[in-house]
Amino acid sequence: KLLSYALERDPSDGLLYQTFSLLEQQHGTVERARELLEQGTAADPTNVYLWNACGVFESKQGNMEAAVRMFEQATVLRPTHCQSWQAFGVVLEKLGKLAEAQDKFEMALQIDPRSVPTYQAYALMKAKKGDHEAARRLFAKGAELGPKHAPIFHAWATMEMKLGNHERARDLFHEGVEAAPSSVALLKSWALMELELGHIDSSNSWYVSPKMGIKRLEQMGDKLEMLRTLIEQRSEDDIKLVMKWIEAQKIKKQKQKVFEVLKIGAPVPGDWVMGEQYDFSD
Numbered sequence: 176k177l178l179s180y181a182l183e184r185d186p187s188d189g190l191l192y193q194t195f196s197l198l199e200q201q202h203g204t205v206e207r208a209r210e211l212l213e214q215g216t217a218a219d220p221t222n223v224y225l226w227n228a229c230g231v232f233e234s235k236q237g238n239m240e241a242a243v244r245m246f247e248q249a250t251v252l253r254p255t256h257c258q259s260w261q262a263f264g265v266v267l268e269k270l271g272k273l274a275e276a277q278d279k280f281e282m283a284l285q286i287d288p289r290s291v292p293t294y295q296a297y298a299l300m301k302a303k304k305g306d307h308e309a310a311r312r313l314f315a316k317g318a319e320l321g322p323k324h325a326p327i328f329h330a331w332a333t334m335e336m337k338l339g340n341h342e343r344a345r346d347l348f349h350e351g352v353e354a355a356p357s358s359v360a361l362l363k364s365w366a367l368m369e370l371e372l373g374h375i376d377s378s379n380s381w382y383v384s385p386k387m388g389i390k391r392l393e394q395m396g397d398k399l400e401m402l403r404t405l406i407e408q409r410s411e412d413d414i415k416l417v418m419k420w421i422e423a424q425k426i427k428k429q430k431q432k433v434f435e436v437l438k439i440g441a442p443v444p445g446d447w448v449m450g451e452q453y454d455f456s457d
Contacts, residue, residue, distance in 0.1 A: 189219030
């Protein structure tokens with residue numbers, strides 16, 4: 176209602192249409208969201224941010240050719256808008272127009288040589304083409320410029336993991352978790368790699384979910400970091416023995432907590448009442 180009132184007061188403000196469209200997208204009303212973006216570009220035709228938002232919207236809907244037209248308009252309106260060139264390149268890469276995509280990424284980096292998302296997108300394209308050395312150089316440059324940008328570490332680690340370079344992937348997952356201790360994507364990918372390598376089991380104690388709170392996600396990161404240290408210093412048999420011991424200690428601690436709760440007059444812990452002590456997968 177507030178946004179509708181604002182549009183009535185100033186129907187030429189493209190940002191209002193963009194904001195209204197985002198709300199409609201969150202509610203799943205795609206056609207209404209598209210309608211608002213179209214109204215916005217008609218009311219505020221020189222708003223580069225609005226055209227960029229249109230391109231992002233159409234690319235999410237899988238309408239790549241439409242997205243190309245939107246990003247092209249954005250770059251015409253403002254040739255120095257790095258984000259539009261970068262997004263333009265991503266869409267062209269998805270269409271298989273790799274040479275054109277490379278030109279867009281290069282243009283984005285000319286405008287902003289410190290654009291970490293551009294280095295990441297450019298590296299991913301190189302990796303898909305099989306040019307892994309070029310991808311590594313781009314990932315490394317992006318990570319150097321954005322040491323707290325977790326997505327680039329995730330993308331780089333995933334590439335190395337797929338290539339079988341598990342030690343390098345593990346180090347990159349570690350760097351990413353250092354930058355973003357509660358990143359579900361990083362923690363989940365790291366845990367899945369260790370599971371595939373046989374370093375951990377498929378029990379709920381290694382399960383990573385977006386429903387987990389920040390504290391529990393950070394605890395998972397600590398466990399994976401401890402595992403990384405063990406792998407660096409121990410043999411495969413040592414690792415399995417130590418991890419079994421850790422799980423046994425955890426179970427022992429939980430049992431002790433149960434015994435304490437069962438004592439006459441002992442209060443029931445609040446997290447038990449809420450069911451937060453249990454870790455069930457979907």
